[in-house]
Amino acid sequence: MIFSSKAEYGVRLMVELGRQVPEHPTSLKAIADAEGLPLAYLEQVVARLRKAGLVMSARGAHGGYWLARAPEDIPMSEVVQALEGSIAPMECFVHDHTERVLCSHEPDAGRGCATKLLWTRVQGGILRSLQTTTLAELVEFSRRTERVPTAAA
Amino acid sequence: MIFSSKAEYGVRLMVELGRQVPEHPTSLKAIADAEGLPLAYLEQVVARLRKAGLVMSARGAHGGYWLARAPEDIPMSEVVQALEGSIAPMECFVHDHTERVLCSHEPDAGRGCATKLLWTRVQGGILRSLQTTTLAELVEFSRRTERVPTAAA
DNA sequence: GAAAAAACCTACCCGGCTGGTAGGATTTAC
């Protein structure tokens, strides 16, 4: 049970944008260099964030990306959801958005799906932790733990 | 982000065992039939549960598996952990059991890994939901939602 | 208006892992 690297890269990208001046475009190249990530792949990642309305972009020379909203107004659940497609502990959750505790894949020997009760709780736990964390917190954290560049080499 | 089918099958298996008389062995074949799961694959799944000390087994004819403890004393975190190997939202968590919020895969441009703060919270959310759910709850749920077999066909 | 810098798009690809299958060896009840 692991998130894809898209989530990791995308979150980093968002933190990086959160560290920048608002409204001012930052090129992907700069972010890729700063984080040591492959530029071409980052393009695919940022495309998801753009389609989700989390970042905005400007094309052409000196173009780039910036946050569509203030970091305080961006819950990480939105970010991860945009990157992962959906936040589901099991496959049968992906296409079943109802809260019904009923296993979609089979009637299950004439009784309700007990595992779905469990996965529903797990999903709740994940969502809650993501919803209560804002991008601003991560940006703040990255600032706090920033090491002062050693003056002398 | 999805749990493997081992988790699904294994949890079902545990629920099935929880529905049985304690200490009394149930054959995998019976469970495989009841749940409609491939027997040979279930063998691999149950092996993990046995190695984790969650189920006990008896070989030979009329052998089978039963719960090593009462369902009330089995938190689902143990079950899922046995089945999945580890419960980690990101790869770098698997081999880093410390609580240090520090990215294991790279020094990250001279600052702390902000994403790890997020994943730590997510992991906490998952673990809490798994720890506070016992097998007994799932067994109880499966009993409550059991449909009365229709008398007439 | 040419060239550079950037976003944007789409097709492809490779290795690893998930979800099994196959086939047996061993143990025990009857």
Add this chain to the structure above:
DNA sequence: GTAAATCCTACCAGCCGGGTAGGTTTTTTC
């Protein structure tokens, strides 16, 4: 001794994650 079961190990096929490649379009700058 035979049937029923656990136990063990090797193998495999397809899917998908994590990229690469190679363009097209838009915008700025000189």
